[in-house]
Amino acid sequence: MSAVIESHDHDDHHHGPAEGLTRWLYTTNHKDIGTLYLWFSFAMFLIGGAMAMVIRAELFQPGMQIVEPEFYNQMLTLHGLIMVFGAVMPAFVGLANWLIPMMVGAPDMALPRMNNLSFWILPVAFFILLSSLFMEGGAPNFGWTFYAPLSTTYAPPSVTFFIFSVHIMGASSIMGSINVIVTIMNMRAPGMTLMKMPLFVWSWLITAYLLIAVMPVLAGAVTMMLMDIHFGTSFFNAAGGGDPVLFQHIFWFFGHPEVYIMILPAFGITSHIIETFSRKQLFGHTSMVWAMTSIAILSFVVWAHHMFTVGLPLAAELFFMWATMLIAVPTGVKVFNWVTTMFKGSITYETPMLFAIAFVVLFTIGGFSGLMLAITPADFQYHDTYFVVAHFHYVLVPGAIFSIMAAVYYWIPKWTGNMYDERLGRLHFWLSFIGVNVTFFPQHWIGLAGMPRRVPDYALQFADWNMVSSVGAFLFGASQILFLFIVIKTVMGGKKATPEVWEGARGLEWTVDSPAPYHTFSTPPKVS
Amino acid sequence: MNEGSRKTIKLLCFSVLGMFTFSFALVPLYDVFCEITGLNGKIELEATTNQNLETESGRDVSIQFVSHNNEQMPWIFRPSDSQIKIQTGEFHTATFYVKNPTNKTMIAQAIPSVAPSNAASHLKKLECFCFEQQELAPGEEALLPVRLIFDDELPDSIKSVVLSYTIFDVTDYNDVEMTQHHNDNDHHDGHEMEPSL
Numbered sequence: 001m002s003a004v005i006e007s008h009d010h011d012d013h014h015h016g017p018a019e020g021l022t023r024w025l026y027t028t029n030h031k032d033i034g035t036l037y038l039w040f041s042f043a044m045f046l047i048g049g050a051m052a053m054v055i056r057a058e059l060f061q062p063g064m065q066i067v068e069p070e071f072y073n074q075m076l077t078l079h080g081l082i083m084v085f086g087a088v089m090p091a092f093v094g095l096a097n098w099l100i101p102m103m104v105g106a107p108d109m110a111l112p113r114m115n116n117l118s119f120w121i122l123p124v125a126f127f128i129l130l131s132s133l134f135m136e137g138g139a140p141n142f143g144w145t146f147y148a149p150l151s152t153t154y155a156p157p158s159v160t161f162f163i164f165s166v167h168i169m170g171a172s173s174i175m176g177s178i179n180v181i182v183t184i185m186n187m188r189a190p191g192m193t194l195m196k197m198p199l200f201v202w203s204w205l206i207t208a209y210l211l212i213a214v215m216p217v218l219a220g221a222v223t224m225m226l227m228d229i230h231f232g233t234s235f236f237n238a239a240g241g242g243d244p245v246l247f248q249h250i251f252w253f254f255g256h257p258e259v260y261i262m263i264l265p266a267f268g269i270t271s272h273i274i275e276t277f278s279r280k281q282l283f284g285h286t287s288m289v290w291a292m293t294s295i296a297i298l299s300f301v302v303w304a305h306h307m308f309t310v311g312l313p314l315a316a317e318l319f320f321m322w323a324t325m326l327i328a329v330p331t332g333v334k335v336f337n338w339v340t341t342m343f344k345g346s347i348t349y350e351t352p353m354l355f356a357i358a359f360v361v362l363f364t365i366g367g368f369s370g371l372m373l374a375i376t377p378a379d380f381q382y383h384d385t386y387f388v389v390a391h392f393h394y395v396l397v398p399g400a401i402f403s404i405m406a407a408v409y410y411w412i413p414k415w416t417g418n419m420y421d422e423r424l425g426r427l428h429f430w431l432s433f434i435g436v437n438v439t440f441f442p443q444h445w446i447g448l449a450g451m452p453r454r455v456p457d458y459a460l461q462f463a464d465w466n467m468v469s470s471v472g473a474f475l476f477g478a479s480q481i482l483f484l485f486i487v488i489k490t491v492m493g494g495k496k497a498t499p500e501v502w503e504g505a506r507g508l509e510w511t512v513d514s515p516a517p518y519h520t521f522s523t524p525p526k527v528s
Numbered sequence: 529m530n531e532g533s534r535k536t537i538k539l540l541c542f543s544v545l546g547m548f549t550f551s552f553a554l555v556p557l558y559d560v561f562c563e564i565t566g567l568n569g570k571i572e573l574e575a576t577t578n579q580n581l582e583t584e585s586g587r588d589v590s591i592q593f594v595s596h597n598n599e600q601m602p603w604i605f606r607p608s609d610s611q612i613k614i615q616t617g618e619f620h621t622a623t624f625y626v627k628n629p630t631n632k633t634m635i636a637q638a639i640p641s642v643a644p645s646n647a648a649s650h651l652k653k654l655e656c657f658c659f660e661q662q663e664l665a666p667g668e669e670a671l672l673p674v675r676l677i678f679d680d681e682l683p684d685s686i687k688s689v690v691l692s693y694t695i696f697d698v699t700d701y702n703d704v705e706m707t708q709h710h711n712d713n714d715h716h717d718g719h720e721m722e723p724s725l
Contacts, residue, residue, distance in 0.1 A: 110533050111537075153599075174544055177540075178537060178540045178541070178544075181536060181540060182533050182536045182537055182540070185532070185533075185536050186530060186532040186533040186536060187533075212540055212543050212544055212547070213543070213547055214547070215544075215547075216544050216545075216546075216547035216548035216550075216551060217547055217548075217550065217551040217554075219548060219551070220548055220550075220551025220552055220554075221551060224551075224552075224555075235555060238598070238639050238694065238696065239598065239637050239639070239696030239697070239698050240637075240698070241639075243558070246554075246555065246558050249554065249558060250551060250554055253551075253554070311645075313645060313646075
């Protein structure tokens with residue numbers, strides 16, 4: 001009798017998702033919104049990737065073959081903007097939505113309706129940005145850093161649409177961050193102290209604070225541009241008493257913390273995956289937290305290393321050089337912690353672990369080239385060459401993007417209830433790994449040899465390595481179609497996953513069923 | 529929603545507003561910072577009020593004058609002398625020749641810059657055409673004066689200073705108030721001090 005009553009009770013409390021399209025439009029469920037974010041970022045990743053293919057196709061040989069230089073500049077600009085604001089950031093927000101409530105034992109995000117809004121304004125922002133391709137004068141063509149006066153006095157008319165779309169993206173990120181912070185600070189399960197929080201949650205807490213601090217500054221920068229263009233002010237116009245260098249200071253005051261916004265969640269993801277597949281407790285949990293915090297704080301005092309060549313005084317150049325190099329210390333702590341976790345572990349090499357190890361190795365290469373660029377006199381030589389392109393692609397592609405792929409393979413059994421195809425996953429990893437290195441490693445050399453970045457054509461001596469780089473890019477691009485196939489295949493079906501999924505996986509998300517029920521932790525779990 | 533969440537949300541919203549305001553506060557902060565430190569080669573767009581700049585015991589310093597036209601600015605603009613030797617603590621008047629070769633009346637603004645930048649705070653001006661916007665009728669020409677002095681504290685390492693002016697076409701910007709303030713206590717017409725040609 002009591003069993004009957006219990007099951008009746010259970011049915012009463014179980015609300016499944018609504019049916020049809022309105023489920024996705026009106027949803028306030030963190031898992032649905034996480035899924036929306038992830039699919040949106042995947043779509044943007046493919047669009048931005050297609051633009052990268054145009055770029056590499058044009059650079060396959062010296063001379064102009066495929067596109068006009070004007071269109072090349074538009075591809076370059078949109079590729080950067082879409083990958084940063086459309087692919088990497090929304091992917092991390094999607095992971096945050098899916099995982100943070102489950103990891104801290106909360107039933108949902110703190111502000112579910114705002115969560116819905118912060119997602120649904122994103123497609124609007126990118127529709128506006130992409131529609132500028134079809135406007136008179138073309139899409140923005142001034143590079144993703146949109147330096148004034150290139151983006152004000154000399155910009156195409158579509159720059160106003162660009163400004164509006166950046167405002168919307170900023171609003172979306174700020175709302176997302178408020179949601180993350182409020183959830184983490186106020187909705188943790190009883191017993192989960194801050195220091196017991198999983199590292200992905202920690203990394204996102206710090207990231208959200210960074211977003212709160214710098215996205216308004218970005219909004220301020222584009223607002224000043226808007227006023228310079230349409231309302232006759234002279235923030236960045238020297239004729240009216242303004243200063244173009246001021247733009248660069250404001251932009252990079254946003255831009256440098258932005259770089260860490262794109263890598264801190266990756267640190268969190270990597271820590272979880274390396275811990276699980278090494279079958280050991282993560283080495284140095286507390287030091288990981290402090291390392292991330294110090295990286296975040298330092299990120300506010302290093303911005304001018306992006307502008308060593310604008311004519312900074314010697315004292316400023318020395319300060320920004322040393323402050324930048326200081327960041328290598330907490331970053332080194334993290335890398336050594338990951339390596340120490342793997343040391344003497346019973347490691348198996350499933351796809352998430354392959355991506356995580358590749359992350360550690362290749363991100364460190366990007367970190368080292370960053371140290372080279374931090375040396376002021378050396379930067380005078382490297383500035384605006386392909387060496388810089390190689391550096392930031394090493395930290396963003398096998399850095400941020402590999403960690404997102406690792407996260408998808410690691411948690412997709414929890415999301416869908418199905419195991420992905422391990423054989424195809426490993427194939428995807430090796431194709432991506434080879435592709436990414438063939439693409440970007442030669443760019444170090446052509447950069448050191450003097451090839452400038454952001455050019456549609458180049459001198460003949462750079463021809464061979466550019467061709468190699470393009471071939472690598474085509475391989476990397478094509479292998480992402482395989483990724484899409486693997487994800488769809490896993491969603492459609494596959495070997496059923498157990499609740500724990502991975503042997504020895506730690507964390508509250510592995511205590512619920514696979515796939516995770518629509519509502520989890522309606523009553524908070526006890527954390528000891 | 530519990531009380532804690534409400535408090536956190538309020539705090540975060542204020543932080544967002546605060547940082548947005550801060551981004552605009554960076555503009556005056558940047559100017560003040562450059563002015564105090566003399567970084568960026570920026571010099572004040574107003575006449576010095578310091579009366580005690582002149583000394584007898586000055587040393588030689590050479591000064592080079594450089595002129596640039598911004599983008600499509602069609603005026604002819606060049607220094608009368610490209611390089612002169614002067615004494616610190618002694619006033620000197622230099623002139624720049626300017627002509628409007630177009631068939632419409634145009635207004636220009638000259639923006640100065642000093643290299644090396646640590647010389648900027650030691651270069652004082654009693655009078656400069658860059659304090660005012662300059663209006664020239666079609667075909668009109670003029671000699672624009674700058675009366676300047678190096679104070680005694682000019683670092684010994686500096687033997688030569690470049691004073692560069694970039695001239696901007698501000699005909700369309702004429703209603704716009706300058707973000708940097710004009711010389712209010714010594715208001716005069718732009719051409720009053722011109723030596724006759």
